[in-house]
Amino acid sequence: MKITLRVPKSAVSSQQGQLVQWHVQDGGIVNAGEPIYTIELEKSTLDVEAPFKGKVRRIADVGETYPVGAPIAEFEKLD
Amino acid sequence: MTPANGLPASKLAEIYRTMVRIAACNEKIEQLLATGAAQFQYYPCRGQETIPAAISMELRSDDYVLTTYRGIHDVVAKGTPMDEIMAEILGRMTGTSKGKGGPMHLSDPNCGLMVTTGIVGATLPISTGLGLASKIKSSGQVVICNFGDGAANIGAFGESLNMASLWNLPIVFVCQNNRYAEYTSFEESTRMASVAERAAGYSMPGESVDGTDPNAVHAAASVAIERARNGGGPTLLECVAHRLQGHSFGSDETHMDQGRLAAARAPTPIQKLRQSLIDLGVGEAEVAKIDDEARAEAEAAVADALEAPDPTASELFVDVFEDPAAIPYSGGDKPIGQEPDLSTLPTERINYNQAINQAFDQAMASDERVILMGEDIADPAGGVGKITAGLSSKYGTDRVLATPISEQAIVGSAIGAAMAGFKPVPEIMIDDFLMVCMDQVANHAAKLRYMSGGRTSVPITIRSANAGNVGRFGSQHSQSLETWLAHVPGMKVVLPSDPIDAKGLLLSCIDDPDPCFYLDAMRLYYNEQDVPTPAYKIPLGVAKKRREGSDLSIISYSWPVVECMAAAEELAELGIDAEVIDLRTLVPLDWQAVKSSVAKTKRAIIVHAATEFCGFGAELAAKLHEELHGSLAAPIRRLGAAYSPPPFALSLEKHHFPTLEGILELAESTAKYSG
Numbered sequence: 001m002k003i004t005l006r007v008p009k010s011a012v013s014s015q016q017g018q019l020v021q022w023h024v025q026d027g028g029i030v031n032a033g034e035p036i037y038t039i040e041l042e043k044s045t046l047d048v049e050a051p052f053k054g055k056v057r058r059i060a061d062v063g064e065t066y067p068v069g070a071p072i073a074e075f076e077k078l079d
Numbered sequence: 080m081t082p083a084n085g086l087p088a089s090k091l092a093e094i095y096r097t098m099v100r101i102a103a104c105n106e107k108i109e110q111l112l113a114t115g116a117a118q119f120q121y122y123p124c125r126g127q128e129t130i131p132a133a134i135s136m137e138l139r140s141d142d143y144v145l146t147t148y149r150g151i152h153d154v155v156a157k158g159t160p161m162d163e164i165m166a167e168i169l170g171r172m173t174g175t176s177k178g179k180g181g182p183m184h185l186s187d188p189n190c191g192l193m194v195t196t197g198i199v200g201a202t203l204p205i206s207t208g209l210g211l212a213s214k215i216k217s218s219g220q221v222v223i224c225n226f227g228d229g230a231a232n233i234g235a236f237g238e239s240l241n242m243a244s245l246w247n248l249p250i251v252f253v254c255q256n257n258r259y260a261e262y263t264s265f266e267e268s269t270r271m272a273s274v275a276e277r278a279a280g281y282s283m284p285g286e287s288v289d290g291t292d293p294n295a296v297h298a299a300a301s302v303a304i305e306r307a308r309n310g311g312g313p314t315l316l317e318c319v320a321h322r323l324q325g326h327s328f329g330s331d332e333t334h335m336d337q338g339r340l341a342a343a344r345a346p347t348p349i350q351k352l353r354q355s356l357i358d359l360g361v362g363e364a365e366v367a368k369i370d371d372e373a374r375a376e377a378e379a380a381v382a383d384a385l386e387a388p389d390p391t392a393s394e395l396f397v398d399v400f401e402d403p404a405a406i407p408y409s410g411g412d413k414p415i416g417q418e419p420d421l422s423t424l425p426t427e428r429i430n431y432n433q434a435i436n437q438a439f440d441q442a443m444a445s446d447e448r449v450i451l452m453g454e455d456i457a458d459p460a461g462g463v464g465k466i467t468a469g470l471s472s473k474y475g476t477d478r479v480l481a482t483p484i485s486e487q488a489i490v491g492s493a494i495g496a497a498m499a500g501f502k503p504v505p506e507i508m509i510d511d512f513l514m515v516c517m518d519q520v521a522n523h524a525a526k527l528r529y530m531s532g533g534r535t536s537v538p539i540t541i542r543s544a545n546a547g548n549v550g551r552f553g554s555q556h557s558q559s560l561e562t563w564l565a566h567v568p569g570m571k572v573v574l575p576s577d578p579i580d581a582k583g584l585l586l587s588c589i590d591d592p593d594p595c596f597y598l599d600a601m602r603l604y605y606n607e608q609d610v611p612t613p614a615y616k617i618p619l620g621v622a623k624k625r626r627e628g629s630d631l632s633i634i635s636y637s638w639p640v641v642e643c644m645a646a647a648e649e650l651a652e653l654g655i656d657a658e659v660i661d662l663r664t665l666v667p668l669d670w671q672a673v674k675s676s677v678a679k680t681k682r683a684i685i686v687h688a689a690t691e692f693c694g695f696g697a698e699l700a701a702k703l704h705e706e707l708h709g710s711l712a713a714p715i716r717r718l719g720a721a722y723s724p725p726p727f728a729l730s731l732e733k734h735h736f737p738t739l740e741g742i743l744e745l746a747e748s749t750a751k752y753s754g
């Protein structure tokens with residue numbers, strides 16, 4: 001199973017998020033609960049953690065701002 | 080092992096299990112949000128898990144719980160299946176409310192979870208009704224009414240605690256004090272050191288406990304629940320448990336005291352209890368198993384929910400009312416009901432207000448579930464205009480409840496009792512006073528069926544008097560507010576114009592499965608008619624043709640119908656044959672009656688006592704023009720109250736409300752209009 005990780009909507013009015021930092025290499029593997037990237041939202045900064053063990057394919061670039069819903073990474077489930 | 084003071088390890092482990100189930104559920108939701116898989120406003124309950132986990136240890140499955148937008152923990156603890164919660168949060172058809180309620184409106188009456196509200200403080204008035212129902216039925220059911228510390232400062236708090244105390248209701252008011260209301264700290268919103276202190280003002284026990292200590296919460300809740308269950312009345316229980324994040328998912332934390340926040344997080348209440356279990360000798364493996372099971376449950380629930388179908392478009396109009404045919408303009412050519420034949424029934428000559436009284440009497444005699452609540456409604460006062468005179472003497476003050484002046488609690492108590500199987504008739508003395516309880520009326524009574532996906536319903540009849548045009552009652556006692564209510568999907572709106580309708584429509588409202596707003600008119604109270612003596616019903620949604628005519632339709636409702644009938648007689652002398660349609664109910668609307676009349680006469684005026692601007696006449700005129708545009712012989716005209724607050728001086732009042740002269744003038748010019 002593969003899911004796309006996207007810029008979250010942090011509040012009813014929020015529009016965008018800025019990718020601050022990757023915590024894993026492109027193609028790297030993370031365990032459930034480990035951070036994948038940090039994203040700055042309009043009112044807070046969020047460490048997005050792996051919902052399950054999986055392999056990360058980076059899509060977005062650090063320092064760039066993306067609209068809510070834009071893809072940041074592909075995340076493929078591993079057993 | 081059992082600690083010296085407190086619950087044995089086995090009980091603490093049960094509490095722990097509920098807490099980690101809550102945490103797993105919350106975490107999964109936050110994960111869906113963080114990864115962008117779901118997008119909605121979410122209010123995490125982190126830090127407050129101990130409260131419902133400990134309280135629910137003492138609850139029966141038929142005990143009632145009410146909670147707020149931040150109430151996932153209360154919902155999980157009461158026993159709602161996690162897959163239904165997840166599906167609702169994702170707006171899916173398999174959710175608790177078929178996706179119509181969302182995270183702010185979870186409800187599951189099967190396990191006693193009656194209301195989740197997005198309106199601060201609104202659980203309190205409704206809890207009084209659930210408590211009242213339990214008390215009347217002697218069912219022993221206890222009500223757990225949850226709310227935040229911020230909600231303790233809203234008016235509904237005072238009304239509800241006072242009423243619960245006065246009526247000795249089986250309620251535990253659980254104030255979950257997480258130290259903040261959005262961006263405002265507890266200290267910034269009150270000079271009181273605790274919410275519990277306020278209990279003294281209502282002569283009920285109040286206690287404040289550490290809401291992260293399972294033993295403390297459990298001990299205090301046990302006492303309060305037992306007191307409630309055994310007829311000892313309500314308790315105010317404050318559980319202090321610091322919020323572990325900002326107000327909502329993704330909101331900032333800069334306004335929070337960073338020292339206190341850090342202390343609350345290290346360790347979290349869950350980590351603390353986990354350590355206690357280990358210290359009490361529960362094995363690490365056993366605790367880990369509880370953790371794993373909770374995580375797996377939440378995981379499976381999300382997976383199921385993500386697979387579940389979205390509600391389809393046809394679901395939009397389901398659960399607005401029990402019968403979708405009550406939705407305006409939904410009926411096509413099908414009549415909503417049939418006018419009953421009353422001609423064979425014995426009659427007696429009585430007034431409009433006596434007819435209302437008779438309807439109450441017959442409804443109460445035939446159905447124990449009919450109860451009344453309102454200000455001054457019991458004897459000897461017998462209500463304004465003696466509408467309820469004699470009823471408390473006949474049926475007792477347990478069924479005819481004279482209330483404090485607490486409109487939110489009056490309507491809330493009716494809503495709660497209705498959800499628990501009663502047919503309550505709350506009275507708002509004069510309709511202008513609706514303003515102080517509009518939240519209960521419009522956000523709760525009207526919407527709970529829909530927000531719960533049809534799992535709960537609110538069959539109440541809010542009876543109120545319109546005191547317009549009785550002479551010198553001024554700006555705050557004379558308005559006609561029916562249009563406000565017609566504007567809220569889910570509320571039926573009923574306005575009788577004669578004694579026969581006053582009785583027959585009221586009996587229909589009381590038995591109706593949906594909330595009805597029944598507005599009678601003081602101007603009509605002493606109008607007499609031969610009214611059938613036995614009980615009979617006039618269906619909601621059937622207009623009455625008061626006069627047959629061919630030149631012009633006059634459409635009206637409530638007291639102006641009397642003026643319209645007088646006008647029609649005078650018009651006849653001028654050679655104008657007017658047809659008079661009395662709508663009787665605005666919702667359901669008998670659109671066919673209106674349309675077919677105007678299709679025949681090709682000319683119409685609409686007359687009502689409410690402000691003409693944006694009044695019900697505007698709706699009808701627009702719709703008539705839409706559907707009959709090509710065939711109309713004159714523009715549809717309206718006559719309502721002038722655009723001023725109702726004035727006091729008679730010399731002004733007579734220019735404010737529609738008058739016979741005004742109706743005549745408008746009718747004549749419309750009948751004679753030739754382009």
Ligand SMILES: Cc1ncc(C[n+]2csc(CCOP(=O)(O)OP(=O)(O)O)c2C)c(N)n1
Nearest residue numbers: 149197198199227228229230257259260261
């Ligand atoms: C009547 C009403 N006013 C304002 C709001 C907006 N609002 C939502 S939550 C909230 C704070 C409530 O604080 P509290 O009662 O302490 O509950 P908590 O959110 O801390 O659980 C406010 C003001 C609302 N939902 N309802």
